Amino acid sequence: MLKTSEKIFSETPSIITKEEGLKILNGVIPLTTCLDKAFQERNRYFENKVRIHILDNIKNGYCPEDCGYCAQRKNANSGVQEYPMKSEQEIYEDAVQAKKNGAYRFCMVTSGTGPNRLTTEKLASTIQRITDELNMKVCLSAGLLDIEKAQVLKEAGLDRYNHNLNTSEIIIRKSAILILIYKELKH
CATH class of the missing domain: 3.20.20.70 (Aldolase class I)
Structure with missing residues (x-):
């Protein structure tokens, strides 16, 4: 079974459970990790551009x-x-x-x-x-x-x-x- 962070941040993310979501909210997966991965995904799809x-x-x-x-x-x-x-x-x-x-x-x-x-x-x-x-x-x-x-x-x-x-x-x-x-x- 995939770890929560692998499920969320893989090339083909899968659905996480409520318990896995709570791990993120409760800091088991550090917020900085989530922010870093979100930044990487934004860059992958939109580069360093903003759509107004x-x-x-x-x-x-x-x-x-x-x-x-x-x-x-x-x-x-x-x-x-x-x-x-x-x-x-x-x-x-x-x-x-x-x-x-x-x-x-x-x-x-x-x-x-x-x-x-x-x-x-x-x-x-x-x-x-x-x-x-x-x-x-x-x-x-x-x-x-x-x-x-x-x-x-x-x-x-x-x-x-x-x-x-x-x-x-x-x-x-x-x-x-x-x-x-x-x-x-x-x-």
């Missing part, structure tokens, strides 16, 4: 959700300046500026539960323009998507998507169970 990702908040506030931690949630008195989604041209101009500033990837973020069909089409059009004209990678965080919306965004050139589910696994499980019960009772 520029984040653009394209819609702020106006969220119907009530996530307790979020300054943009409904009924929040956080002083956050709310603004509707920027126009396609404004977003594109932000991407142009990001490119001028050396960005490799342009990341768009919106508040809210998820985009409707019209917003998805607008985002797809914007993504297509950015990828075609600026040759940039594009990522997006816009809430929950169904398969059809995800496919539209992917076909437009979306490189990555952050679903932004910021809660514990226990809450997600409980919510899923409640949704299933609700659907059962509804029928």
Whole structure:
């Protein structure tokens, strides 16, 4: 059986157990060893270069959700300046500026539960323009998507998507169970 450090730092790393992970956290494998190996891996894949990702908040506030931690949630008195989604041209101009500033990837973020069909089409059009004209990678965080919306965004050139589910696994499980019960009772 491989030692924990060999499992983690080999050419083809394998999954470590919880106990092996605790060895790292508890210092059985020195932190300096982990940092050195992480540095070697970064150098192997990216050399001594940095990729810049520029984040653009394209819609702020106006969220119907009530996530307790979020300054943009409904009924929040956080002083956050709310603004509707920027126009396609404004977003594109932000991407142009990001490119001028050396960005490799342009990341768009919106508040809210998820985009409707019209917003998805607008985002797809914007993504297509950015990828075609600026040759940039594009990522997006816009809430929950169904398969059809995800496919539209992917076909437009979306490189990555952050679903932004910021809660514990226990809450997600409980919510899923409640949704299933609700659907059962509804029928």
